[in-house]
Amino acid sequence: MNNRSLISAGIVAVMLSGCAIGPDYAKPSTPTPDTFRYHDTNQTHPSVRGQWWKSFNDPLLNRAIETTLANNYDLRMAQTSVDSLLGKFDQAKAYLYPQINANGSLDRKGVSNALNNGYMLREGVTPTYAASLSLVSYEIDLVGKVRRTNEAARAQLLSGEYARQTLAISTASSVAVSYFNLASLQGQLALAHENVTISHEIAQQSGLKYRLGAINEGVYLQAQSSLENAQATLEQLKSTKIAEESTLNLLLGRNPQSIETSDLTTLTLPTIPSALPSEVLTHRPDIALAEQNLISANAQIGIAKAAYYPSIKLTGMLGQQSLDLTNFVSNPAKIWQLTPSVSLPIFTAGAIAGGVKVAEAEHAKTLLQYQKTIVAAFNDADNALGQNTTAKERLKHQTLSTQAIQKAFEQARLRYKVGSIAYTDLLVVQQQWLQASQAQLIAQQNALIQTVNLYKALGGGWDANASTFNVPNLLPSGR
16 A cells, blocks of 8 residues: 555545434523513613623722632632633544654664674664654544534533633622622721710710719619610621621632722612513523533433444554665655554443433433523522512612601700700610611612622623623634
């Protein structure tokens, strides 16, 4: 066989391939509602995609989330997992093509005392020059086993990328929630300081009245107790703030340090339309992840069934050899070798059938997981829309309540100072004011957090013009 024959055999090996065995993937249909329960058909829904946290108009929050996306250890580990899957995909893809290695050698053989048992050997040193191209064992993909393997590897790669995106959205949401918790605690601390100051003022007034005989000792001691209780509450809030800073610093991927936040009441509460179509959930990366897992499981059925069919492999070599370097270039000896091999299962005692059953069962399980993910996403989004609406209504009513009790408390303080009401009456109004003020801060915090949860439930925002999830750009390795 000449050189062209060997090359032709290699080309035929590459081109010999039939249809890929096993079922081709078809996107399963899952019943889904057209709209969410909590929606207003009169609203519009402009696109908000990508950096959703900028909707709160807080530079400190923007900086915290951007720092997290760059430095968070879980996200960095997730990226290394994607990089590993990129390498595995490249490995799987490489088996679609023949692997050819170049080899070269110089062999020097020396002979002395040439007369040996009557046989005369060539005296001196004899060099042998050789070079070759070798075809590593290459499997002809007759039934598409290699292509199914490549299909599964690509799906696993995309699954890893969508898992990273899911984690990024979840981590950014966690940072926003922790930031709002911390901002709320800052507001509650300011309120607690104000309450300590007011309680101290009232205690001084009570002490003066007690010394003048206007009130009895029990009333004076009540005022002192109220002051101490206000200071204890202040210390408890300081402790909670330290713990929240620790949580946020870990998300930011940095060592413990104090964290500056904006005043909670100055943050913009984004207006999110409830008239969003259900198609926005196609942007959730966890749904895309579940579908890629299903694609991989579907390909595994074909890989398992391929074991029923013969496996044909080729190895070969094409080279030249010479005893002289000059002849090696101009007139070398030609060497070639082609070794096809066939492996066909005859009796496997049900091992292959068992493998197919496992693959089919895993596919059925993955299909159910995919459908569950879609149903969970709809419930998650519907719940987030409802919670977002009620949180804003609660904030509106709580704000009005706080404004009313604030005015009542100011009046009560003046009346107690001039002695027109008893301390117990003032204490009741003070407690109502404190509780209402704290409730307003918490309502503001909850409204912001529910907005974050809605962004998260919608996959990090929505696009009014797109209806499919974009396949990530994984060039150059994962093209």
